[in-house]
Amino acid sequence: MTEIISLTIDSIPVSVPSGFTILKAAETVGIQIPTICFHEACTSNALCRICVVEVEGARTLIPACVAQVSEGMIVQTHSDRVQRARRTILEMLSSTVDLTDSPEILAMMNDYHADPERFPESNPREFDLLDDNPMYVRDYSKCILCWRCVQVCAEDAQYTHAINFSQRGFDTRIDTFYHITLPETTCVFCGQCVAVCPTGALKPKRQWLLETGYSPIEIMSLTRSKRNGNKSRIQPERKLP
Numbered sequence: 235m236t237e238i239i240s241l242t243i244d245s246i247p248v249s250v251p252s253g254f255t256i257l258k259a260a261e262t263v264g265i266q267i268p269t270i271c272f273h274e275a276c277t278s279n280a281l282c283r284i285c286v287v288e289v290e291g292a293r294t295l296i297p298a299c300v301a302q303v304s305e306g307m308i309v310q311t312h313s314d315r316v317q318r319a320r321r322t323i324l325e326m327l328s329s330t331v332d333l334t335d336s337p338e339i340l341a342m343m344n345d346y347h348a349d350p351e352r353f354p355e356s357n358p359r360e361f362d363l364l365d366d367n368p369m370y371v372r373d374y375s376k377c378i379l380c381w382r383c384v385q386v387c388a389e390d391a392q393y394t395h396a397i398n399f400s401q402r403g404f405d406t407r408i409d410t411f412y413h414i415t416l417p418e419t420t421c422v423f424c425g426q427c428v429a430v431c432p433t434g435a436l437k438p439k440r441q442w443l444l445e446t447g448y449s450p451i452e453i454m455s456l457t458r459s460k461r462n463g464n465k466s467r468i469q470p471e472r473k474l475p
């Protein structure tokens with residue numbers, strides 16, 4: 235028989251089965267905790283920390299996407315300390331990553347009054363756009379390293395292991411083994427990585443070409459790779475302002 239755990243979230247009594255995360259328990263009473271790296275189809279790893287909450291008696295803030303409920307727990311999901319932490323996380327992300335294609339994160343910045351100019355001396359993470367296949371492009375200047383694409387490519391869904399983390403520290407990025415092109419890897423172009431990417435770092439090639447200024451007819455021709463001798467690499471010469 236499943237044990238039922240009773241706790242309090244934002245002063246609301248909550249009873250959920252043991253094993254529930256704080257995030258899931260909060261949802262049962264209509265409390266929304268913001269998430270970025272969390273995705274229902276992926277294993278949670280608490281990488282982005284935007285879902286942190288304050289738990290009475292805990293020294294540090296706790297990531298709600300992985301922390302499980304316990305009997306008598308008292309949780310605050312929107313205290314001053316929590317909001318300050320979320321605001322700082324958003325400001326740090328904004329200082330290093332191109333978030334222009336991340337509407338959900340931009341909305342959070344608005345909600346938390348995050349200042350995109352808070353760290354003016356930071357170094358933006360900039361990478362050349364990778365266009366090495368007819369299906370999708372990779373723009374890691376927009377990547378927040380949430381790991382969702384790596385997980386769906388691996389044990390969470392596809393078991394192809396075409397991509398993973400590469401480098402260390404500030405230079406960490408998602409990459410293929412030895413930086414080879416995607417067609418040379420085990421990638422089967424299932425598109426699941428593109429589907430779970432929250433920032434536009436992975437984008438369908440046709441969408442990218444449309445945004446870049448190509449007409450639908452040109453796009454049909456350019457992405458018919460085999461008939462074009464597999465010349466899938468296209469330079470974004472016509473980038474719109």
Ligand code: SF4
Nearest residue numbers: 377378380381383431
């Ligand atoms: S490419 Fe997208 S899904 Fe992959 S780690 Fe970066 S932001 Fe996350």
